[in-house]
Amino acid sequence: MLNIDDYLQTIHARKKSEKDLSFLKELQEQHMLTVPFENLDVIHKIPIPLNVESYYQKVIEQKRGGFCYELNGLFHWLLQSLGFRCRLIAGTVKRPDGGWALSESHATQIVYLDQPYLVDVGFGDSARIPLPLSGEEREDVSGKYRVIHVRDSLYDLQKTIEKDEWSTLYRFDMQEKELKDFTEVCHFNQTSPDSHFTQKLIVTLATETGRITLSGNELTETSHGDKRKISINDSEVQGVLEKHFGIYM
Numbered sequence: 001m002l003n004i005d006d007y008l009q010t011i012h013a014r015k016k017s018e019k020d021l022s023f024l025k026e027l028q029e030q031h032m033l034t035v036p037f038e039n040l041d042v043i044h045k046i047p048i049p050l051n052v053e054s055y056y057q058k059v060i061e062q063k064r065g066g067f068c069y070e071l072n073g074l075f076h077w078l079l080q081s082l083g084f085r086c087r088l089i090a091g092t093v094k095r096p097d098g099g100w101a102l103s104e105s106h107a108t109q110i111v112y113l114d115q116p117y118l119v120d121v122g123f124g125d126s127a128r129i130p131l132p133l134s135g136e137e138r139e140d141v142s143g144k145y146r147v148i149h150v151r152d153s154l155y156d157l158q159k160t161i162e163k164d165e166w167s168t169l170y171r172f173d174m175q176e177k178e179l180k181d182f183t184e185v186c187h188f189n190q191t192s193p194d195s196h197f198t199q200k201l202i203v204t205l206a207t208e209t210g211r212i213t214l215s216g217n218e219l220t221e222t223s224h225g226d227k228r229k230i231s232i233n234d235s236e237v238q239g240v241l242e243k244h245f246g247i248y249m
Contacts, residue, residue: 002056004081010060011035019083021113021130027082028119029128029140029206031075036065036245037124038203042190050179050186052077063246065205067197068107069186071122073179076109079119086111086119088179091157091172101196105185106170107177118147118157118172124204125211126169131157141210201237203245212244219244 008015013030016023041048048070055074058064065071072088079086090104108120110133117130127145131138133155137146144160153174158166189195204213210222219230219240232240241247 002053002077002081003060004078007056007060007078010063015082019113021117024079024084024111024113024117024119024130027075027079028121028130031071031121032128032206033208035059035071035121036203036205036247037067037071037122038065038245038247039067039197039201040064040203040241040247040249042067042195042197043201048186048190050182052179063248065203065245065247066122067189068122069179069182072107072109072120075119075121079109079111084111084113087176089172089174090177090182091170093170094168100171102185102188104173105182105189106172107179107182108170108172110174116174118155120157123169124202125206125213126157126159128206141208142206203241203247205245214240214244 011030011034013027050069052073055066055070059066059074076086076088086109088107088109091106091108092103093101093106095101111117111119111130116133118133119130120126125142127140128142129138129140131145131147133147135146135148137144146158148156148158150156150171154171156168156171158168161167189197192198200216202215204211209224213220217232219232221228238249
């Protein structure tokens with residue numbers, strides 16, 4: 001059974017009566033500090049359904065993480081249950097080579113307060129604060145971000161890479177989606193050899209001063225912009241998952 005209080009306790013957030021930007025920011029940041037983005041089930045070929053109840057069991061009861069459909073799908077349920085007005089939407093990720101990944105294969109959401117905000121807890125190393133769609137810049141420990149209007153109902157999430165040079169992370173459409181709308185792309189991302197998620201283990205978690213990431217056999221700790229990389233062997237992976245991410249398989 002899905003329980004709001006247990007969810008809030010898991011992410012170390014307090015229940016508040018006000019449905020304002022301050023509360024939304026606390027919920028998003030605490031979620032990203034406590035729930036890792038991870039593809040362990042994909043690597044172990046465990047099917048991931050489009051079902052909020054299964055996400056709740058995995059993240060809240062089993063203290064695991066997940067990828068975008070799981071994390072943003074579950075967080076969407078929490079926000080709605082708390083009284084926030086929000087909608088799931090789809091995004092298309094910009095690849096490092098400049099091309100686009102599979103169209104509308106990323107699940108994220110918009111939350112409506114004094115204005116609409118992009119709120120994403122399922123994109124790994126990304127903004128941990130709500131982002132207005134007005135083009136205003138917002139900054140947190142992970143970097144400087146903005147959302148710019150492209151055309152019609154399309155917007156780009158961007159991040160600075162060097163000084164004032166902006167790079168697009170993904171493009172999203174404001175059209176409302178349901179979890180079932182991601183059926184084909186969710187299947188692709190967890191089964192296709194062309195999917196980024198089937199290539200190697202990825203586990204990443206925000207920290208107060210940066211982020212810690214396990215990618216394949218490399219553990220990267222980032223703090224105040226400084227990175228430290230450590231190579232680990234296969235026999236050490238489980239210990240790293242337990243120590244740094246609280247994941248027990």
